[in-house]
Amino acid sequence: MAVLTASDLRKGLKLEIDGEPYIIVDFEFSKPGKGQALYRCRLKNMITGSQFDRTYRSGDKFNSADLEEQEYQFLYKQDNSYHFMNTSNYEQIELSTDTVGDAVNFLTENLVVSILLFEGRPIGISLPNFVTLRVVQSDPGIKGDTAAGTTKPATLETGFVIQVPLFVEQDETLKIDTRTGTYVERVK
């Protein structure tokens, strides 16, 4: 378990507080005038989802949350549960819509993802940084229409809508950055 200091605090960091894993969901660095830095955090319990605010200052120390990540392959969705298989021991697990969260925008059959386990319990999912997804709908771009910007919306096979450059056409396959939910390039 790594010991962290206040300057390590940022959105997305996972800490252990009173034996429970917490993630920083909102973070604001503030430093009034010539005063000392304050690190204002909104912490979310990664199991119960409950949140609270706490302000830390330079010099405070923390333990990182002792979490384990394992590779799973997405099999199928049934009702409100998502089924995955461990790629090394073939065990299957079920995740709720809440646990899957925004990852649902990028989840296609056979995609290999990391599932976060706290004491063996699945509590979250992290996607590869890049996935490839097919465009199922996008209107043709209008050439030279720079006033309207250089992008247009496109609907992906998961139902997720992103902004893409005008040259992207329906049925093309795109590389998407799952961290930002943005278009990277076309895949031939």
Next chain:
Amino acid sequence: MSNVSSDHWMPEQITLDRKRSRLAMRASVLQSIRGFFQEKGFLEVQTPTRTWAPAPESHIEPIPLLEGGCLITSPELHMKRLLAAGYEKIFQICTVFRRGERGHRHHPEFTLLEWYRLHSDQAALQEDCEGLLQFVCRAVHRESGWKYGGNWLDVNAPWEKWTVREAFLRYAGHDPLTQWNQDTFEEVLVQKVEPNLGFPAPCFLTHYPAFQAALAKMSAHDSSTCERFELYWAAIELANGFSELTDAMEQRRRFESVLKEREKADLPSYAMPEKFLKSLEVLKPCAGIALGVDRLVMLLADAPSLDDVVAFPPAFT
């Protein structure tokens, strides 16, 4: 003209496209700041970006350089050396660097406007602030008010002036001067006081506790406060100004105490700014102020974060 058939595309195209109008606003703000000071007869100066002896500060960390010295955290010391040499009204717009500062309202490198007046005090700076912000708002067509994050802002509404004591009594229910607590002062300021300051017009928070004086002069009639003020707008700290301390002995004593404090906290140490201290021996009464330009642009452009008004925001490290 975009070329629809080309696959030449950079991922940051989208973010940079989105910033176009805010970066144009930024350019207008910079231009109008220069216009304002030119009209007032100020001389624009440039001072070094690298220094070997930054002003010792308890809570501001310079970024050290491999070859020695560090990047400036403010051009203050060099600008005061110009004042000491008789330059009467000077301003500078420059990039400054502060290690480890990263948030919606903090970048480890940011654009600072500093201006100084010889034979003057903080009252003249406060007048400058009003004149400057009204001038800039006029230049970027914000003179009739606009909404920032849902709150109405209007540079031409009456500007309020609160002492630190009054503001704490009103919003936090205690007097920070009689019940001084170093550990909670900033926390209460940030959480209870600041959110109320500067609606719809900017406001001054004045008479800072003497413990927070840094390079400011003590108040003439009250040794518990100093002639330091902050300018707030829409709960955002925009500027920090003061009547400058011109007592070389007192300044050396304050620097020495900060250096000792830094040593105790195991923080990197730099040389005592001797040339600056020497210049204080001849420096006449003067006043100076530093204003965060990126934050001003953020307000004027109704942008939620500094990242929105800087073309290439620094990464979270």
